[in-house]
Amino acid sequence: MIHIKMPLTEETILRLKAGDMVELSGTVYSARDATHKKFFDALENHEAMPFDIEGQVIYYMGPTPSPPGKIIGAAGPTTSSRMDSYTPRLLELGLKGMIGKGKRSMEVRESIVKNKAVYFVAIGGAGALAAKRIRKSQLIAYPELGPEALYKLEMDRFPLIVANDSSGNDIFELARKELNR
Amino acid sequence: MRTVRLEKIIETVEKLAIESCYIAKKEMTEKIDNALKIETSDLGKHVLEKLLENAQIAEKEWIPYCQDTGVAIIFVELGEEVIFDSPGFIDALNEGVRRGYKKGYLRKSIVNDPLRRENTGDNTPAIVHIKLVKGDRLRIKFCARGSGSENMSKVKMLKPAEGWEGIKSFVLETVKEAGPNPCPPIIIGLGIGGNLEKVPLLAKNALYRGIGSEHRETFYTEKEKELLEEINNLGIGPQGMGGRVTALEVHIEEAPCHIGSLPVAVVIECHAHRYREVEL
Numbered sequence: 429m430i431h432i433k434m435p436l437t438e439e440t441i442l443r444l445k446a447g448d449m450v451e452l453s454g455t456v457y458s459a460r461d462a463t464h465k466k467f468f469d470a471l472e473n474h475e476a477m478p479f480d481i482e483g484q485v486i487y488y489m490g491p492t493p494s495p496p497g498k499i500i501g502a503a504g505p506t507t508s509s510r511m512d513s514y515t516p517r518l519l520e521l522g523l524k525g526m527i528g529k530g531k532r533s534m535e536v537r538e539s540i541v542k543n544k545a546v547y548f549v550a551i552g553g554a555g556a557l558a559a560k561r562i563r564k565s566q567l568i569a570y571p572e573l574g575p576e577a578l579y580k581l582e583m584d585r586f587p588l589i590v591a592n593d594s595s596g597n598d599i600f601e602l603a604r605k606e607l608n609r
Numbered sequence: 610m611r612t613v614r615l616e617k618i619i620e621t622v623e624k625l626a627i628e629s630c631y632i633a634k635k636e637m638t639e640k641i642d643n644a645l646k647i648e649t650s651d652l653g654k655h656v657l658e659k660l661l662e663n664a665q666i667a668e669k670e671w672i673p674y675c676q677d678t679g680v681a682i683i684f685v686e687l688g689e690e691v692i693f694d695s696p697g698f699i700d701a702l703n704e705g706v707r708r709g710y711k712k713g714y715l716r717k718s719i720v721n722d723p724l725r726r727e728n729t730g731d732n733t734p735a736i737v738h739i740k741l742v743k744g745d746r747l748r749i750k751f752c753a754r755g756s757g758s759e760n761m762s763k764v765k766m767l768k769p770a771e772g773w774e775g776i777k778s779f780v781l782e783t784v785k786e787a788g789p790n791p792c793p794p795i796i797i798g799l800g801i802g803g804n805l806e807k808v809p810l811l812a813k814n815a816l817y818r819g820i821g822s823e824h825r826e827t828f829y830t831e832k833e834k835e836l837l838e839e840i841n842n843l844g845i846g847p848q849g850m851g852g853r854v855t856a857l858e859v860h861i862e863e864a865p866c867h868i869g870s871l872p873v874a875v876v877i878e879c880h881a882h883r884y885r886e887v888e889l
């Protein structure tokens with residue numbers, strides 16, 4: 429198990445390899461389909477993004493509502509491929525990592541290599557486990573989007589697996605090769 | 610004739626919705642526990658262990674098992690001799706969903722229109738299927754189904770000549786294409802026959818037939834086993850990162866069909882497999 433802390437340094441990113449089991453601590457931002465659309469509307473209108481994306485990690489997640497006294501509801505990952513069309517542009521703007529579930533497009537994978545970034549998968553469907561590893565959650569923008577609002581999350585040893593590393597390896601492809609061997 | 614109060618329907622649906630989203634079915638965690646003994650890949654084992662831990666946390670700390678608490682699907686078996694104390698049976702089912710998703714702090718994931726997409730705010734309307742049966746029985750089955758697995762499911766009209774081999778390759782293709790998206794380990798509901806609108810319903814019925822259950826005919830039991838083995842030979846593994854355990858079960862339901870067609874529906878279900886049923 430590799431422990432990493434936000435913000436991700438280039439050294440850390442280069443060290444991570446597809447298939448590594450990782451625990452991540454520190455700040456990440458939650459955003460899914462509608463949130464990404466808002467980011468792009470802002471960029472289109474030459475407005476500032478609601479947070480400085482440089483060096484950050486985005487978690488594709490829309491939680492269940494948090495009951496009174498709880499930090500967050502269930503908070504597992506959603507399918508990343510729905511964000512594929514948005515991701516390369518965000519990586520160009522300095523985004524360093526994404527967390528989600530499932531495969532990415534070839535274009536995203538190439539952009540990950542080019543921009544020295546990393547794509548992690550969280551355990552799909554493990555929403556309760558994920559909630560336990562989030563220490564703080566703060567609404568940053570777009571409250572009207574409900575579960576798709578932009579949240580700043582404080583993670584504490586959040587369990588992840590490296591799916592696409594900065595040298596172009598892909599865990600899903602590696603799994604297939606392993607089988608054909 | 611037997612009279613059932615609609616208030617009872619509302620309470621029942623509310624309770625089933627909450628319970629299914631918070632408490633993993635015991636049969637399901639047992640299946641995953643067994644899968645852990647078979648799985649050989651380290652990442653695969655890691656994932657399965659985390660799923661068991663997730664189920665424990667969900668129940669103990671009262672956090673929904675998965676954040677996508679889905680669309681509510683309600684299957685009703687309604688006896689011909691059942692009457693209600695007032696009109697509005699479907700409204701009562703929806704009211705149960707509304708209350709369950711609110712009180713249970715479940716995610717509201719339904720939009721009012723597929724293109725204009727405004728959230729209805731209470732997870733209604735539910736998708737309701739009513740089957741009229743003899744007697745005064747009333748069975749309600751509540752299922753919560755996320756989009757990750759629903760989006761990977763497929764219907765295809767095969768040629769009768771393609772037969773079982775054609776069905777098998779369609780299922781295998783669908784599972785391969787789905788890869789990690791429907792959160793493996795998965796369960797397959799396979800509908801064969803009927804027609805275009807009937808076949809997905811056969812598949813959904815099969816899916817919620819009960820974990821560990823077998824088809825009533827050996828002819829199909831053998832096909833379920835054969836398909837399960839071939840799916841697991843694909844090596845997709847837990848979360849698609851390689852391994853022996855891709856599917857936990859295959860359930861088939863068939864129906865008579867036209868001489869000229871062979872409709873097939875593959876419903877892929879995730880490990881969350883949330884449903885509960887009661888007889889009122």
Ligand code: SF4
Nearest residue numbers: 553675755757792879
């Ligand atoms: S596929 Fe199932 S387990 Fe995975 S995120 Fe969707 S609802 Fe949850």
